[in-house]
Amino acid sequence: MTDKVKRPNPGDEAAEEGFEVNADTNQYLTFILAGEEYGVDILRVQEVKGWESVTAMPNTAAYIKGVINLRGTIVPILDLRERFALESIPYGPRTVVIVLKVGEGNASKVMGIVVDAVSDVYNVATREMRPPPDFCSVISTDFVRGLATVGEKMVILLDSDKLLNVEEFDEVDLSRRPSRRSHRDGARGTEAPTLQ
Numbered sequence: 519m520t521d522k523v524k525r526p527n528p529g530d531e532a533a534e535e536g537f538e539v540n541a542d543t544n545q546y547l548t549f550i551l552a553g554e555e556y557g558v559d560i561l562r563v564q565e566v567k568g569w570e571s572v573t574a575m576p577n578t579a580a581y582i583k584g585v586i587n588l589r590g591t592i593v594p595i596l597d598l599r600e601r602f603a604l605e606s607i608p609y610g611p612r613t614v615v616i617v618l619k620v621g622e623g624n625a626s627k628v629m630g631i632v633v634d635a636v637s638d639v640y641n642v643a644t645r646e647m648r649p650p651p652d653f654c655s656v657i658s659t660d661f662v663r664g665l666a667t668v669g670e671k672m673v674i675l676l677d678s679d680k681l682l683n684v685e686e687f688d689e690v691d692l693s694r695r696p697s698r699r700s701h702r703d704g705a706r707g708t709e710a711p712t713l714q
Contacts, residue, residue: 542644546666546675548637549616552604555637557666557675558618564628565617566636569609583632593617595630596682607634620682629682640673642666647675 546557547566565588572584572595581600585592595615599606612635619628647664663677 543641544644546640546642546673547616548640548673549614549633550635550637551598551602551633555668555671555673556633557640557642557673558616558678560639562618562620562678563616564619567615567617569613569615569632586630588617588628588630591628593628593630595632597632599632599634601631601681618678618682620679627682631682640666640668642673642675650674 545560547560547563548555548557550556570586572586574584575582575594581597583595583597585594587593597606609632613632614636615630615632616636617628617630619626621627647666649664650659650662661676661681663675666673666675
């Protein structure tokens with residue numbers, strides 16, 4: 519059965535302490551996007567932070583908003599609404615960036631996704647996960663690991679490695695340091711406070 523568990527503090531390294539999970543159970547950090555709830559493997563989550571200005575990079579896809587310097591690591595920031603071809607909305611006080619580690623070993627990268635709001639953390643038993651339906655939708659089923667029922671709602675569990683395909687970002691030369699120019703959406707350039 520899928521269980522709701524205590525939400526981790528933003529900034530905790532995958533918020534692993536204080537959680538007891540069975541071997542056949544995985545934990546997912548969930549977030550809201552266009553009214554739907556999605557989840558990513560919490561072991562991939564490095565940090566949750568408020569929206570802040572980014573440095574725009576030339577010749578990149580529209581959904582790549584730019585990069586930030588996160589304690590010495592240059593992190594590409596993606597707008598997940600644009601990645602899913604959903605309607606764009608202004609960023610506001612609840613807008614957050616979920617920083618994820620994707621890939622394995624030397625091929626791993628740290629990337630951030632912009633979402634409408636962070637939601638909760640759930641334990642999902644592997645046997646309770648259902649495959650995505652085989653029909654066309656807004657989100658490619660290649661990105662979807664499975665579906666889980668939490669109470670009376672359905673949570674879409676995403677495969678972060680496929681969603682944030684490392685090969686797609688090899689073209690972004692993160693060693694370059696372009697002149698600082700702010701990329702801000704909505705709220706007349708007002709930055710949302712960092713979640714504590």
